[in-house]
Amino acid sequence: MFESLVDKFSGIFKKLRSKGKLSPQEVESILKELRMVLLESDVHYKVAKDLINRVKERAVGREVLESVTPGEMVIKILWDEIRKCLGGETQNLNISALPSFLLLVGLQGSGKTTTCAKLALRLKRQGHFPLLVSTDTRRPAAKEQLKTLAQNAQIDFFDEPDATSPLEVVKKARVFARQKSNDVVIVDTAGRLHVEEMLLAELRELVEQESFQETLLVLDATTGQEAVKVAKSFEEWVKPTGIILTKVDTDARGGAVLSIVSQTGWPVKLVGTGEKLEQIETFHPDRMASRILGLGDTLTLIEKIEKAIEKESEEKLVQKLKKEEITLNDFLDEIKRLRSVSSFEEIVGMLPGNLRSNLSMVDGEKNLKKVEAIICSMTPQERQNPSIINASRKKRIARGSGTSIQEVNKLLKQFEEFKKLWKQMHKGKFSPLRKRGIFGWKI
């Protein structure tokens, strides 16, 4: 995600951190570089210009020049301004009504149908009773797609085959939801190839006659500036209450997020981070700013790890941690469990750079197999206490697992990193982390 932005920023940040003091000329030249990075990453020129001007205003003032670490201060200001550009505060979905109706609109292929199912599954896991409704009266295939997704995720589905308009379907869905006691109704709409007037008129009729707690515009992040144009043209017909940005996982440039929020003024409420139904997240401007700048989205990562560890095994793990008894078997179990929640790539991507490179070996299916093979080639005593593994044993383990001594060493090093991460988590290192924001981790 955002590889291009992250790479370029990291070069500039390296320079910034190496400076003891910054002269106004140096600040000026760094801001120019930052502006170029934003432009190259598809951020609209006006958005980039305004953002850099705000950073400049704050950076060339006393805030930076009298600071002990001026470089870090510039990064902090940039992070803060990007966070504001992304909407500032996290905006949650409005699902206070009973039932709450959420309407999803967008272009064909934007990921709307998948997102409806993702959202339903997420709400179900939070204890809600969602109902998925398809209103595409023209394309049976679209209905089938949603129906299949609903069946797979065991979510209630409603469809009215004889209906001739989305309005008719939604009216009937309202009655159905009441009978079935569904508390959130997610309505999928026909995907438009481009902005087609007839379909949009149908949508307008729907939002004028039915009440929706949310009208969410689904936008494909990879389409960059095009997404802003799509947003503007939808606005003439329906007034979205928020945006769901999909495919941010494949958005290498990352500029679209910034442009979309600052140019529409609508909050991004959720982001799609992969094709799997679990891959949807609340959009947190502060965490997204950290991701864009490559500072590591530590908080989201921690939430994921916390979710991944089931209650029971957590208890066990805590006891083991206290007694310093974590073994390589636990390590293997943990990687497998984390992978079931999210792709490891995604997890590793959210770590700050220093931890990221240390955990690269456990990234990817092929590597996981290697890790498993290495651990399985060890004796139970070695798995319990890897410090007893000497050079000749390493050679044998490497031979037994079809790997190399370097790979065995790398795995042992990563095991130590993992232990550190776990410890930090269980020592409740997160509340200070939250308070201290991006500098909680030594970046």
Ligand SMILES: Nc1nc2c(ncn2[C@@H]2O[C@H](COP(=O)(O)OP(=O)(O)OP(=O)(O)O)[C@@H](O)[C@H]2O)c(=O)[nH]1
């Ligand atoms: N990588 C990635 N792919 C996604 C994401 N969300 C959806 N997709 C993929 O995008 C493609 C289009 O998704 P759909 O849900 O069919 O899109 P749609 O907007 O409903 O399209 P129509 O049903 O044709 O209107 C599918 O292959 C999805 O798996 C995401 O967050 N990340």
